[in-house]
Amino acid sequence: MSTEPDTSEVYLNGEFIPLGEACVPVMDRGFLFGDGVYELIPVYGGRPFRLSQHMERLDNSLGSVRMENPLQLDAWERIFARLTGSIPDIDQLLYLQVTRGVDRTRNHLFPQGGEPTVFVMAWTAEPRDPDISGKGIAAVVLEDNRWHRCDIKATALLGNVLLRQAAQDAGAAEAILVRDGLVTEGSSTNPFVVQDGEILTPPASNRLLRGITRDLVLELARGVDMPCAERHITRDELETADELWISSSSREVQPVTLLDGKPVGEGVPGALWRRIDDLFQDYKAHL
Numbered sequence: 001m002s003t004e005p006d007t008s009e010v011y012l013n014g015e016f017i018p019l020g021e022a023c024v025p026v027m028d029r030g031f032l033f034g035d036g037v038y039e040l041i042p043v044y045g046g047r048p049f050r051l052s053q054h055m056e057r058l059d060n061s062l063g064s065v066r067m068e069n070p071l072q073l074d075a076w077e078r079i080f081a082r083l084t085g086s087i088p089d090i091d092q093l094l095y096l097q098v099t100r101g102v103d104r105t106r107n108h109l110f111p112q113g114g115e116p117t118v119f120v121m122a123w124t125a126e127p128r129d130p131d132i133s134g135k136g137i138a139a140v141v142l143e144d145n146r147w148h149r150c151d152i153k154a155t156a157l158l159g160n161v162l163l164r165q166a167a168q169d170a171g172a173a174e175a176i177l178v179r180d181g182l183v184t185e186g187s188s189t190n191p192f193v194v195q196d197g198e199i200l201t202p203p204a205s206n207r208l209l210r211g212i213t214r215d216l217v218l219e220l221a222r223g224v225d226m227p228c229a230e231r232h233i234t235r236d237e238l239e240t241a242d243e244l245w246i247s248s249s250s251r252e253v254q255p256v257t258l259l260d261g262k263p264v265g266e267g268v269p270g271a272l273w274r275r276i277d278d279l280f281q282d283y284k285a286h287l
Ligand code: PDD
Pocket: 040, 160, 185, 186, 187, 188, 189, 190, 208, 209, 210, 211, 212, 213, 214, 247, 248, 249, 250
């Protein structure tokens, strides 16, 4: 690991400072309790992608944890523009986090009249990996043992972290999660199953994060009359899928070609994935 101080600029509580100098007090409830929410927004061609959808989801997450949005939209936009503006030609990812802020003591109860902690950073997105579009990725099926408010984009991600690591330890790039025999989501992605030419994804509920990428995939599919439905998917349907994909802001839409060590469909990225990926890349290019 490099010992050079990281000088890239980040935003913390009203200031733009080098990442290496950005610190929060140990009494911050984000540190003590994971008491905060976040968003991760791709930036293509210098412009935050599906920004209004991300900001709407941020408002929903904040509302669900009884916090107010600390900034107006134009203030968020100014921060995003400053952090990403220096390299507009390169795809980036923006991360923002709002915690319930610093308290005097460690107390589960909300502090009275505290100020939230607001943190934003941006970094260069990984270039598209030709191996993934050529061969696809491996996934494993794991029991979804997380809490029952997965619709909140909470920074408390220990359940997701453990599941993602378990997938990695099993030689896979993602865990597809099942609760009560039904597919919920991935450890940090939303799944799509293709059965008999129909694109399926679980319906939005408290059991999963309603991904911005997921919603765009559905919108793109419906726009060209590809059959698709938001409905429950059983473990059996998952295991006998013709195609399986995952989606997220950082991974876009990726084909899963190996599930629990067995080929999905033909064991190669499927025709419907190629169609959706083309539509997705085209949508990005014509923003
Ligand atoms: N993860 N489900 C979970 C649990 C996620 O963490 C994510 C995103 C998604 C997909 O959501 P979206 O399409 O809006 O990115 C679904 C982000 C990328 C992360 O935590 O890094």
